[in-house]
Amino acid sequence: MPPPTSGLFVDPDFPPCVSSLVRRGGTPLSPLCERITWLRPQEVWPSPRLFTEDPRLGLGRQGILGDCWFISACFALQKSTKLLHQVFPTGQCTWNKPGYTGRFTCRFWQFGYWVEVTIDDCLPCLGQKLCFSHCQDQGAFWLPLLEKAYAKLHGSYESLWAGQVVDALVDLTGGLVERWSLEDAEISIRKKMLCRMLDLKDRCAISCSVLHSKEGAGDLGEFHAFTITDIQQGVTNYGQELILIRVHNPWGRSCWSGAWGRKGDKWALMDKSESAKFLCGLQDGEFWVEKEEFLQEFNEVIMSFPVDEMEHIQSIWTDCPLLHTQQLYGSWVKGQTAGGSRNNVSFTDNPKFWLLVREQSEVYLALMQRPQTHDGTYRSHSRNVISKSTPLYAVGLHVWKVEKRRFNLQKTILSPVVAGTSSHSYDRQLHLRCELSPGYYLVIPSTFLRDTEGDFLLRVLSSGPIALRLRLFKLYIPFTTVTAKI
Known part of the structure; x- marks a missing residue:
């Protein structure tokens, strides 16, 4: 007999009810909601555990929820024990152990930092079986718990119906x-x-x-x-x-x-x-x-880019560790800094950043836009993936090398770029790979349409020391070098 489940934690922010399954409807999940029940792992399996000893049995199976993109991305956690423990912290009290309360915590990388998501372990079932994700070894429950935490992060399970593998990998690794x-x-x-x-x-x-x-x-x-x-x-x-x-x-x-x-x-x-x-x-x-x-x-x-034993992201092209990283936030504001693409004369109104490269380096510049308010609609993006998600704008990123601090901005942007996106895209995160020589660089992130408002995160990851600063006219900002681990 499974142990009693009364008195265990029930998440008031993501309760075991229909509102956690669907919000707006419109997916094949909606008609099944009334048949779905919520059971804890000990009510589903005689001796539940978080992980399986054989990693091959930890492969994910999809169930009736259309989140193959998320399950495929979860394979990243089987490649790195450190990453697995980053996303699924150790020391959590599991079933049949003193102190078990039915509460679990997972972490996801969101717009520049790791956030914790706490859930209860009530899982959606049809009959006595999990109806969403599960492992090949059905006695291991790390995957359905992680899926539930990810669903809570997005507002409902239904919000995971279709999406981008690349986005899930970024959320699970914090990398490129x-x-x-x-x-x-x-x-x-x-x-x-x-x-x-x-x-x-x-x-x-x-x-x-x-x-x-x-x-x-x-x-x-x-x-x-x-x-x-x-x-x-x-x-x-x-x-x-x-x-x-x-x-x-x-x-x-x-x-x-x-x-x-x-x-x-x-x-x-x-x-x-x-x-x-x-x-x-x-x-x-x-x-x-x-x-x-x-x-x-x-x-x-x-x-996804691998992470070495020192927890540094490595280049997938050269295997070099990207030892130096820095990130800054910015915004496109209508009438001020939302200048649009290079097709617009207002392009120079966009936020501008100084990048100082101190030695010959392999450099990755990553631009992540913060998704806008959820509109609950379906649309087809340029990548041919249909997803129900927060709206994304077409964004681009361009880099020029400059010889000195005082320069002609108009002349610079008309000159060839050192690196740049070939076109603006609806990707939540895009990046450029550059081999940069020592010196100063001008970096400009932009949206395709002028007066498009939004927030973004600009990250620079480099094999050599770098410094990144927002460019402010008539204001001198000293450069500093930042070294950090991801």
């Missing part, structure tokens, strides 16, 4: 994330991407997505995110070298019947002992795809 399009990339770029994926597969989370269905051997769906759980090199009996990519479908069932699927005919080209290494231990929903099939069937790859 890159999105690589596989559709428009040249062959040489694709090869470079695959090489980096192979080199980094054990150190960072890698996800892939299908944005629109294609003709092929399997049905991967559309607007669906997957997790890349491994990349291996193999050799056929004829000496042909292969790169095989293991993909996990958060639906928890195999959806691929290609040549290297579970029952694919290509395995006959390998020695049985060699093919057994690939097929042994496949979890529900996992399948292997050969690199050419992968490039044909998937539209994009999303990769």
